[in-house]
Every structure is written in structure tokens, then in C-alpha cells.
Amino acid sequence: MNKRRISWLFLSFVIALMTGSLFLAEVGIPFSWARADVPTRTTPFPASLAPDQVCLTWSGDPATTQTVQWRTAPDVAEGAVEYRVKGRESTESIRVKADRSVIEDPLVVNDPVNHRFSAAMTGLAPATTYAYRVGDPAADRWSDWTEFTTAPADAGPFSFVYLGDAQMGFEEWSGLLRKARDHRPETAFFTVAGDLVNRGNDREDWDGFFQAAGGVFDHCPLVPAVGNHEYTREMNPRLYLELLTLPENGPEGYFPERIYSLRYRDALFVVLDANLPPAKQRPWLEQQLAGTDCTWKFAVFHQPIYSSAPRRDNPKLRKEWGSLFDKYHVDMVFQGHDHAYLRTYPMRAKKPVASPAKGTIYVVSNSGAKHYDQEPRDYTAVGFTNVATYQIIDIETEGGHKLTYRAYDAEGMLRDEVVIEKR
Numbered sequence: 001m002n003k004r005r006i007s008w009l010f011l012s013f014v015i016a017l018m019t020g021s022l023f024l025a026e027v028g029i030p031f032s033w034a035r036a037d038v039p040t041r042t043t044p045f046p047a048s049l050a051p052d053q054v055c056l057t058w059s060g061d062p063a064t065t066q067t068v069q070w071r072t073a074p075d076v077a078e079g080a081v082e083y084r085v086k087g088r089e090s091t092e093s094i095r096v097k098a099d100r101s102v103i104e105d106p107l108v109v110n111d112p113v114n115h116r117f118s119a120a121m122t123g124l125a126p127a128t129t130y131a132y133r134v135g136d137p138a139a140d141r142w143s144d145w146t147e148f149t150t151a152p153a154d155a156g157p158f159s160f161v162y163l164g165d166a167q168m169g170f171e172e173w174s175g176l177l178r179k180a181r182d183h184r185p186e187t188a189f190f191t192v193a194g195d196l197v198n199r200g201n202d203r204e205d206w207d208g209f210f211q212a213a214g215g216v217f218d219h220c221p222l223v224p225a226v227g228n229h230e231y232t233r234e235m236n237p238r239l240y241l242e243l244l245t246l247p248e249n250g251p252e253g254y255f256p257e258r259i260y261s262l263r264y265r266d267a268l269f270v271v272l273d274a275n276l277p278p279a280k281q282r283p284w285l286e287q288q289l290a291g292t293d294c295t296w297k298f299a300v301f302h303q304p305i306y307s308s309a310p311r312r313d314n315p316k317l318r319k320e321w322g323s324l325f326d327k328y329h330v331d332m333v334f335q336g337h338d339h340a341y342l343r344t345y346p347m348r349a350k351k352p353v354a355s356p357a358k359g360t361i362y363v364v365s366n367s368g369a370k371h372y373d374q375e376p377r378d379y380t381a382v383g384f385t386n387v388a389t390y391q392i393i394d395i396e397t398e399g400g401h402k403l404t405y406r407a408y409d410a411e412g413m414l415r416d417e418v419v420i421e422k423r
């Protein structure tokens with residue numbers, strides 16, 4: 001190889017490296033050039049023999065299944081969930097053995113290895129409250145009994161809570177989460193639109209998140225979307241995927257558990273990964289929206305279609321997904337990433353329209369302690385910043401179909417409200 005060729009090869013390598021890092025910066029993923037001197041860390045919440053971080057998710061139908069995950073210290077070799085219909089204490093519980101994975105982070109010096117357990121309860125009766133506990137059957141060491149309620153199999157009223165980025169300031173966030181739970185204790189689930197944590201591949205950050213959510217997600221499922229902060233460094237939301245068991249009903253062979261759909265009563269929820277190329281998810285998204293008979297259609301993902309913050313815009317999302325939300329009339333889109341509150345007018349073909357019957361309402365919100373500036377835009381119906389909020393969505397079915405969406409601040413003060421009615 002002559003000198004000139006070697007120089008060209010070297011130059012190409014440098015350009016490829018720079019382009020790669022610029023791309024990562026563009027999508028909001030910090031790029032680390034070297035990890036050789038990464039400092040060690042400690043977790044304030046090390047695992048023990050007793051199960052903790054007990055968290056419900058769905059990996060199947062909310063009417064007939066319930067998934068639960070938890071962690072222990074590595075001395076606990078096996079895990080299981082026991083469950084029975086609430087109120088039938090005399091009947092024998094069903095026991096399901098959990099899958100175990102080893103979560104290793106040698107940099108967390110006071111707790112480098114955790115065992116993570118995940119178990120799916122299947123064949124459940126719809127609209128039924130179950131009591132359950134998780135633990136180590138060999139040592140007969142269990143969590144307290146707690147409970148969850150399966151979704152009714154038919155159409156009918158229900159409520160859910162939507163939260164934007166939790167990300168940092170988990171102590172305050174814990175208060176806001178509990179406020180939301182106490183405000184609507186019968187909520188069917190909590191959906192969080194990405195950036196659950198700030199450093200997605202640092203386990204102690206997740207320890208803080210689960211500690212803050214203790215006593216909430218153990219009886220009310222978490223329905224998450226993946227944010228850019230879950231992707232930190234390795235372009236792979238490794239811990240997000242290891243810690244949470246989610247539906248694998250997304251695009252065939254394409255990043256399972258990051259893209260999925262759920263049906264709850266008469267509502268379809270499509271969860272997308274806005275970190276990945278939107279065009280690749282479009283055919284599956286179209287299939288979901290075209291194939292549903294649900295009255296209500298919602299989408300949840302992280303980076304917003306209509307941005308709230310200055311100098312941010314996501315035209316590709318608008319082109320690839322927004323056009324489908326128009327075509328199939330998605331009712332509301334729940335997003336995060338811009339760390340402020342924004343509700344758009346009903347939008348169609350990138351323009352405000354007269355009523356929700358004609359367009360889609362897009363919301364950005366923020367549940368954590370990090371706030372960004374906001375720039376008013378021609379699509380802004382309601383916008384403000386420096387306020388963490390939770391959103392309660394109530395769906396009623398008496399005398400038609402009615403959705404009431406309300407945003408509240410951490411004190412429970414009403415900050416925004418919109419109603420959508422269908423005949």
C-alpha cells in the first residue's frame with residue numbers, strides 16, 4: 001500500500017468517526033471518546049435478599065396477563081411469583097417460576113451484581129383483582145402481598161396517567177407520582193414517554209427511579225417508551241431492556257420491546273421508539289392503526305412531532321408518523337424530551353384545525369426537575385415551562401364516547417384541560 005493510499009484511508013477513518021459523533025450529538029446521545037478513566041460509583045439503594053423494585057408491566061394482553069419484575073442480591077438463585085384471586089385466601093395460590101438475569105455493573109462498587117427476576121402471569125380472568133407476592137421459594141422469603149386488577153375485556157370507562165420525562169430529581173418526582181396515584185387511585189396504568197432516568201446505562205440511576213416509584217408500580221403497571229437518555233453511550237438501551245419486560249409485538253425482527261402496542265378496553269396505545277429511524281417503523285405503525293377497531297387511538301414516544309423548545313424540530317417524525325396520525329385520526333399523542341409543557345391545537349396536515357374531530361392533539365410534558373425554555377409556535381394552544389406536571393386522562397362511555405384530559409402540577413392544581421367527544 002503506498003503512502004498516499006494510507007493517508008486517504010486514515011482521513012476517511014477520521015471523517016467517519018467525526019460524522020458518527022456528530023450524528024449522536026444531533027439525536028441527543030452523549031458520545032464518549034474514551035472510557036478508560038470512568039470513575040467508580042455507589043448506589044444509595046443496594047439490593048438485599050428481600051425482593052425490591054417490584055414493578056408491574058405488560059408483555060401480553062392487559063385483560064388476561066400481568067408481568068412482574070423485581071431484583072435481589074446475587075445470593076438469591078431463584079425467584080417465583082405466587083398469585084390468587086383477591087378475597088379467595090383459602091384457595092391455593094398459583095406459583096410461576098421467574099426468569100432470572102444477572103445485571104452486572106462493576107463500576108457500582110457497593111453493589112456490582114444484582115439478580116433480576118421477571119415472571120408473566122397468564123390465563124387471568126378479565127376485570128379481576130388478584131393478590132400476588134414475589135420472592136425466593138427456596139428460602140420461603142417473600143414480598144408482602146399486594147394486588148393488581150386486570151383490564152375488563154369489553155369497552156367501557158377507564159382512566160390512565162401520562163407523564164413526561166422523570167429523568168432527574170427523583171425525590172420530588174416521587175411526590176408527584178404519588179400525588180397522581182392518590183388523585184386517581186383507580187388509574188389503569190402509568191405511561192411514561194421516555195427519559196425515565198438520566199444515565200440509562202448506570203444502574204444506580206435506575207435504583208433511584210425504582211426507589212422513587214416504590215409502592216406505585218407494584219400495583220399499577222408502568223407502560224414506558226424509550227427516550228434518548230436510556231440510550232446513553234452504547235447506542236443500546238441495555239438496562240431499559242434488561243430491567244423491563246415489555247410486549248414483543250412490534251415490527252418483525254426489529255428491536256423488540258422498544259416498539260409495541262397495547263389494547264386497553266376500547267383504546268389502542270401504540271408505543272414507538274423515536275430514537276430509531278421513523279421510516280422503519282412506519283409500515284408497522286400503519287398496520288396497527290389500519291387494523292384496529294378501537295374508538296380511541298393514542299401514540300406514545302419520546303421526541304416530539306411538534307417541538308416546544310427553541311431550536312428543536314423533528315421534521316422526519318412529522319413526515320413519517322404525523323401523516324399516519326392524520327390518515328387514521330389518532331386522538332392524542334403523548335411525548336417528552338423538551339422539558340416543558342405544550343399542548344397543540346388539533347393538528348392535521350401540519351396546520352391547526354377547528355376541533356379534535358378533525359385533527360390530532362400533541363402533548364409534550366415534563367414530570368421531573370429539569371426544565372427547558374419554550375418558544376411559542378403557531379401550533380401552541382397551551383404552553384408553559386418550569387412546572388412539572390402529571391396528566392390524568394378519563395375515558396367515559398355513557399351516552400357516547402368522551403375523553404377528558406387534565407394536566408396538574410405537583411400540588412394538584414389544574415393547569416390545562418381539554419375534552420374530546422365522539423358520537
Ligand SMILES: [Fe+2]
Nearest residue numbers: 165167195337
Ligand atoms: Fe429528557
Ligand SMILES: [Fe+2]
Nearest residue numbers: 195227228337
Ligand atoms: Fe430526551
